[in-house]
Amino acid sequence: MPGNVQAVDVPTDEGVLPYVVELDGTGRLISVPRDHSDVVRPEVCSGDAVLARDCVAPGAQTRRLPLRFGVGDRVACLAEASGGSVRWVAGCVNELWWDGDCDDARLAIPYLIRCDDGHELLCHRDAHELLRDLELQPESDAALAGSKRFAKRRVEESGAWEEVDHQTRRVRQCAPPREQPPAAQEGAAAAAVSERDPALLACGVCEACE
Secondary structure, eight states: OOEEEEEEEEEETTEEEEEEEEETTTOOEEEEOOOSTTTOOOOOBBSOHHHHHHTSOTTSOOTTSOOSOOTTOEEEEEEEOGGGOEEEEEEEEEEEEEOTTOSOGGGOEEEEEEETTSOEEEEOSOSTTTEEETTTSOSEEHHHHOOOSEEEEEOTTTOOEEEEETTTTEEEEEOOOOOOOHHHHHHHHHHHHHHHOGGGGGGOSOGGGO
């Protein structure tokens, strides 16, 4: 079942719980006993129809809702790659409200995506966290691209800055990002290094880490 992490490293009488998660559409809080992929994993588009249907929150959608993309649109969808990493992969919308001959209309999946590598993925939620315009979100590692709705980018040709709204697919001109103070820059650089290799977290930022 899908849900949002509400707390991490929660101490209890029996030890520390890695996560407390609120399940979508239910208001229930559940504890996650182990931080392992057989218990909890990132929400991604899946080729498994059973898993995709399990991720449809009760009452979350209906065929009457308008969708952001149409058949034939080029998209980037969030998918699980080898080794458990998560990536934005390129594909094309192949079908809307895929039901797989299921009689229960509530279990229809908004999108069936045919990826450029030939795989088919089901996107169970029409949201920017799972599906984006390929022109605004190229193929990349999801951890580096980020999951926020709004993102700033620099136009190579003009040098101007734009703000991208991944939910509405709107792009507007914006001011350049504010320069961070030196301490913040060092912290951001250290975080970027640790994302590439967690083993480098303790060494700080230096030319060797680059």
